[in-house]
Amino acid sequence: xxxxxxxxxxxxxxxxxxxxxxxxxxxxxxxxxxxxxxxxxxxxxxxxxxxxxxxxxxxxxxxxxxxxxxxxxxxxxxxxxxxxxxxxxxxxxxxxxxxxxxxxxxxxxxxxxxxxxxxxxxxxxxxxxxxxxxxxxxxxxxxxxxxxxxxxxxxxxxxxxxxxxxxxxxxxxxxxxxxxxxxxxxxxxxxxxxxxxxxxxxxxxxxxxxxxxxxxxxxxxxxxxxxxxxxxxxxxxxxxxxxxx
Numbered sequence: 126x127x128x129x130x131x132x133x134x135x136x137x138x139x140x141x142x143x144x145x146x147x148x149x150x151x152x153x154x155x156x157x158x159x160x161x162x163x164x165x166x167x168x169x170x171x172x173x174x175x176x177x178x179x180x181x182x183x184x185x186x187x188x189x190x191x192x193x194x195x196x197x198x199x200x201x202x203x204x205x206x207x208x209x210x211x212x213x214x215x216x217x218x219x220x221x222x223x224x225x226x227x228x229x230x231x232x233x234x235x236x237x238x239x240x241x242x243x244x245x246x247x248x249x250x251x252x253x254x255x256x257x258x259x260x261x262x263x264x265x266x267x268x269x270x271x272x273x274x275x276x277x278x279x280x281x282x283x284x285x286x287x288x289x290x291x292x293x294x295x296x297x298x299x300x301x302x303x304x305x306x307x308x309x310x311x312x313x314x315x316x317x318x319x320x321x322x323x324x325x326x327x328x329x330x331x332x333x334x335x336x337x338x339x340x341x342x343x344x345x346x347x348x349x350x351x352x353x354x355x356x357x358x359x360x361x362x363x364x365x366x367x368x369x370x
Contacts, residue, residue, distance in 0.1 A: 188270020195298030
């Protein structure tokens with residue numbers, strides 16, 4: 126089987142040198158994002174995702190290369206983990222990658238710990254350095270795809286990601302209207318505008334599919350399988366209980 130479809134795989138130290146991180150992405154804290162890595166509008170024809178066969182760069186001999194984005198509270202990580210098991214590709218969680226560095230043995234420990242403890246921004250250079258290293262490790266061991274969860278958060282990050290890997294499909298998890306109203310009461314600055322720009326970016330590429338999380342876990346799982354045209358894959362597993370972690 127083919128390995129992960131990479132654009133130009135680079136090691137973390139070479140990201141800036143190769144221009145993957147532009148000055149505007151790194152030079153201003155205003156463009157960095159406060160990450161909420163772990164989660165506790167009408168669709169129109171222009172947004173219709175291509176099927177896997179239509180997606181440029183996808184080949185049947187490798188696994189899917191999907192990205193999970195969406196609103197906090199939609200339990201995105203639960204669905205990402207379940208899909209990774211169903212499709213037999215690794216679940217790459219940005220939150221997990223960061224937590225792995227929260228040890229004094231890590232050279233990044235102090236920077237990440239300070240950012241998280243003081244509510245500051247985790248530099249994008251660190252974020253993409255960790256992600257590139259993880260992709261390189263997977264590539265070397267023959268991984269055949271991924272479910273990427275927790276990144277990108279902005280259009281700039283999506284553009285950077287496109288220089289590293291080929292993304293087949295982006296699933297945008299949305300909360301129910303009631304949950305969304307609660308979230309709006311504690312709006313985080315320009316986060317809504319950043320999300321809209323990110324959605325538009327993938328919509329223009331015809332890679333975006335919106336999925337609203339409403340009802341019970343089992344109902345949501347069945348709906349997601351239908352939206353992704355996966356009901357025929359390992360149908361017996363879809364009857365298993367879906368629980369949040």
